[in-house]
Amino acid sequence: MTCKYELYEPAWCPGCGNYMIRTALKMALEELEIKPHEVVIVSGIGQAAKMPHYISVNGFNGLHGRAIPPAIGVKMANKELHVIVESGDGDTYGEGGNHFIHGIRRNIDIAHFVHNNQIYGLTKGQASPTTAMGQITTLQFDGVKVEPLNPLALALTMGAGFVARGFSGDIPHLVALMKEAIKYKGYALVDILQPCVVWNRVNTFSWYKNRVYHLPESYDYTNKEEAMKKALEFGDRIPIGVIYKEEKETYLDRFDFIKNGPPLVDVELNPLDAEKLLEEFR
């Protein structure tokens, strides 16, 4: 069996940044030599979240905002699977904000690729939690009146061990980031800037292109204070790359029987094994 991934015809708009993200994802998985049946992509609802339908992997296309809980469930059930969450900015930081925060606290081994187009694409252009203050949208006629959420800074304060930013317009860089995130033992957040050519007329391809810059070789991604500065840098210049990385114990390593045992899905079930529990009721 090869590690080649098939692609299926997407329903995305021509020119959408999602195409690039999919290309990068396919390259990352192939270069890591992971077989399609060993990967599960879990997603919510939105343009980004359609990913599992467009590439030949196991897919769990769940509810809007609810990608992280089932992804955790999948990984707990079978630690051998590579679990990837693909979701939009609305999906992750809006509807699913609570799961995002608490998912980080667990540090379970999942790579999370957020397609951040700073807009609700699928539902036609309403503000997302990352849309800039004042931006006019199809719903916010006099401009957005709430402050945007900074996902990287939030992830850092929650103690995330892998925090990165990518850009859909820089595929080689994105492939490298994705590979690193997939290999990382723990929860890895990659916030991927992605133009939505239809609904976000502010954060266009060139808007991002003119601002993003690679973090220099000399950048120390183990320094949390520096990382926080980089996470907060979102204006004329936007750094891309691994902003913060640290080795941490993962969630499943805290369960001895998972750490040292077979994947839960492979455990033989026998009711008689549980009979001993009756003793305390005698």
Place this chain on the structure above:
Amino acid sequence: MDYTILVGGAAGQGLDTFANIMEKIIKRCGYHVFTYRDYMSRVRGGHNFVQIRFSDKEIYSFKDKLDLILALNKESYILHKERLKADGVIISHEELDEERHIKLPIDEIKKKIKNHKVLNTVGMGVILKYFGLPLNTGREVLESVIRKKYIEDNIIALTEGYNLIESKYELPVEKDEKIIINGNNALALGAIAAGCKLYCGYPMTPSTSLLTYISSKSNEMGIVVDQVEDEIAALNMALGASYAGVRAMTASSGGGFALMVEALSFAGILEVPIVIVNAQRVGPATGMATRTEQSDLRFVIHAGHGEFPRMVIALRDPEDAFYQTARAFNIADKYQIPVIILTDLYLADYSKTIKPFDYNRISIKRYIDREVKGKYKKYEITDSGISKRIIPGKIEGQIVIGDSHEHDEYGHITEDPDLRTEMVLKRMRKLEGLKEELEEPWLIGDKEPEYLIVCWGSTYGAVKEAVDRLNEEGISVGALVFGDIWPFPTKQLMNIGEKAKAIIDVEQNATAQLDSIIREETPFEADYKILKFNGRPFNGDEVYNRIKSIFNEK
């Protein structure tokens, strides 16, 4: 013989521990025990009480009349003295203006015991002696359940209590082969026996004790227990785990179940097996957190947008809780549907002596395929509506796509009108098979009764005692007690309902929800309704009295 002991006090006075030990001591003396717990939703203060009833015959409910009150405070005496039998006794350290009072010389006893936290154990000694039960059994139980450093003080307290009074009864000791267990622990044991490997939940009374119990067995049994951020996460997480091949369960009470509703609908279209427990309490909204009700029946039957098959099983007693929960996992796996287990606060908390569970009766059937020909179709359209199930990652070259959109046979999004129609019909066809294996309600009392009682879930015990008493009086009464309740099994009811003179509906809700289902699914309807929704459970006495008053009115 049939005696009831009431122990009353404030929250924080150790009633729960007292009851857990006392009921076990009496059980070990060979008796049938039924312990009813009445708690307020507070951590300190207020008034809580526990009623421990015991008999040499099997008992199914609690009693109104009391033989002994152990009052840990004065309020317990004032609130319950009316229910004390004329020849009953009240034990308390308080000053009470009461002939039946045995005063505990607490100051003297305090001098003899270092740790004053064990003073309740003095009461245990008094109770044992009062009934003429052996001190030794008390000692044995204490030694087996109390932490080592507290054992000595407890034994002193027990013995002090034992030596305080003369016995009123000399009850014999019989061989004990039973267990004593409450509904939630029995449910948890059923889930564990069935091989549940992931349990996630968010604390909410009365489901919390499931979470706590399973968590306490997590390492021993290799079960992941996750206290999730909310109930939305709970069901979605359990679905992810089930998709990946393990048996998973989540539980909450009505409010938390409400948060799961979107994911319940998702489970319907995802076609991944799942077991969800709704341990009902008083609603709407926060309602009364520590009070019981059966008002979520209609809710769980209809919860979820769109149309999809599901099964609802109502638990009737702790024994039923064990076997039905284990069965729920097999049904969920077979049909790849959500199975909802309905229990309630009363059943969750009351404990009862029963035969130890027979683990040989539990079978685990997964319905998982280890190979497929051609490209796997998660949603293959079949006559039974059931598609082959494979586990992601287990067959090289095969992928599994689960989807919340309407989808084609592979799981990819579709808006095709014909395919959509086919998919709805495929899912709904599962009900045909499911209906064939429904369990008919239990029929108790007269097999061809003139008066037919219908009830469901935890009211079983109260109805059973009422029916037995009425039958003894020569009244032709029988009851159908529904466990499987959705899809609604109609065979028994169709047979018996036809011949009955009148149908009496007994439910713990205001709107007679079972009766409304009967009207929907059969030609019958209840002639009389015995409803209760004040947050307190029915007991046998009350159901008996209310049925009698129907007869008297006529």
